[in-house]
Amino acid sequence: MDIVYFDLETQRTSGDVGGWSNKHAMGMSVGVTYSTRDARYEIFGEKQADALVSRLQRADLVVGFNLLNFDYDVLMAYTILDLRAALPTLDLLVDIEKSSGRRLALDAVATATLGVGKTAESLDAVRWWREGRMLDIARYCCFDVKVTRMVHEHGLRHGEVFYVDRFGQRQRIPTRWTT
Numbered sequence: 460m461d462i463v464y465f466d467l468e469t470q471r472t473s474g475d476v477g478g479w480s481n482k483h484a485m486g487m488s489v490g491v492t493y494s495t496r497d498a499r500y501e502i503f504g505e506k507q508a509d510a511l512v513s514r515l516q517r518a519d520l521v522v523g524f525n526l527l528n529f530d531y532d533v534l535m536a537y538t539i540l541d542l543r544a545a546l547p548t549l550d551l552l553v554d555i556e557k558s559s560g561r562r563l564a565l566d567a568v569a570t571a572t573l574g575v576g577k578t579a580e581s582l583d584a585v586r587w588w589r590e591g592r593m594l595d596i597a598r599y600c601c602f603d604v605k606v607t608r609m610v611h612e613h614g615l616r617h618g619e620v621f622y623v624d625r626f627g628q629r630q631r632i633p634t635r636w637t638t
Contacts, residue, residue, distance in 0.1 A: 460638055461496035463518035464608045467530050468584040468600050470505075475585075482532035488588045490534070491600040493608055494518070500604065502597045508537035515546055520638070524565045524607050525552045549636065551611060555620065559632045563622050569606045571621040571629055572613055578602050611636065 470486035473479045490503040490511045503511040512534065515521050523530055527550045531542040556562050570576040579599045587595045614620045614634035624630050 460519045461494055461517070462520045462522055462611075462638060463495075463515060464493040464604045464611070465515060465521055465523045465526065465530065466491055466600055466603045466607060467533060468581065468588070468596050469533055470585065470588045472582065472585055482529060483536040485533050487533055487537070488584065489593065489596045489600050491597065491604045493604050500601050502601070504593070505537075508534065512538045512540065512542070515542070519547065520549060521546050522549045522551065522607065522611050524550070524603075524610075526550045527553055549611075551607065551614075554634070554636070555632055558634065559622070559630070561622070565603070565606060565610070567622050568620050568632075569610055571623045573606070573609055575606065575609075577606065 467490040468488045470488045471484070473482070473485070476482075476484040487505050487508060490508070492501045492503075492511070492514055493499070494501070494514075501514065503514075526548055527543055531546075531548075535542055551568075552562070552565075555568060566577045584596045584599055587593075587599075610620055614636045615638065618634055620632050620634055621629050622632065
């Protein structure tokens with residue numbers, strides 16, 4: 460089975476494009492995948508968006524964090540496909556929200572579950588885009604893909620992930636993820 464972990468970064472913020480309803484106008488700066496079959500990362504620039512979509516189509520399962528409500532909306536500006544319908548997808552954010560009743564950030568889940576967090580923020584990636592720092596964006600996006608993969612693998616192995624609540628208490632979120 461080829462599980463492909465996926466994340467992308469954008470060229471513009473929601474404020475730059477007139478709000479969150481215009482995600483399609485945010486533009487992809489970098490997209491990154493990690494394939495369990497190939498055991499390797501692939502980095503795609505905006506000009507390789509078609510190749511990125513093709514790579515996702517070959518996956519048995521695409522896993523990410525907020526794919527359905529963000530990454531796919533941005534990427535669909537480059538394809539005629541409805542990626543939500545075309546790709547077998549596990550969106551960890553959606554699943555975690557269903558289980559916990561909370562909309563949690565990847566960093567919150569990764570830090571409480573794995574003891575590691577993200578290396579930067581999405582706004583940093585937009586700033587780097589404006590500064591032409593493509594390598595920094597690619598590194599950041601690769602690390603987000605790795606963290607997403609580690610959270611997913613932990614949930615697969617242990618049937619749970621964690622977050623820290625507003626009282627500083629570590630809370631368990633049951634997972635029923637399968638491959």
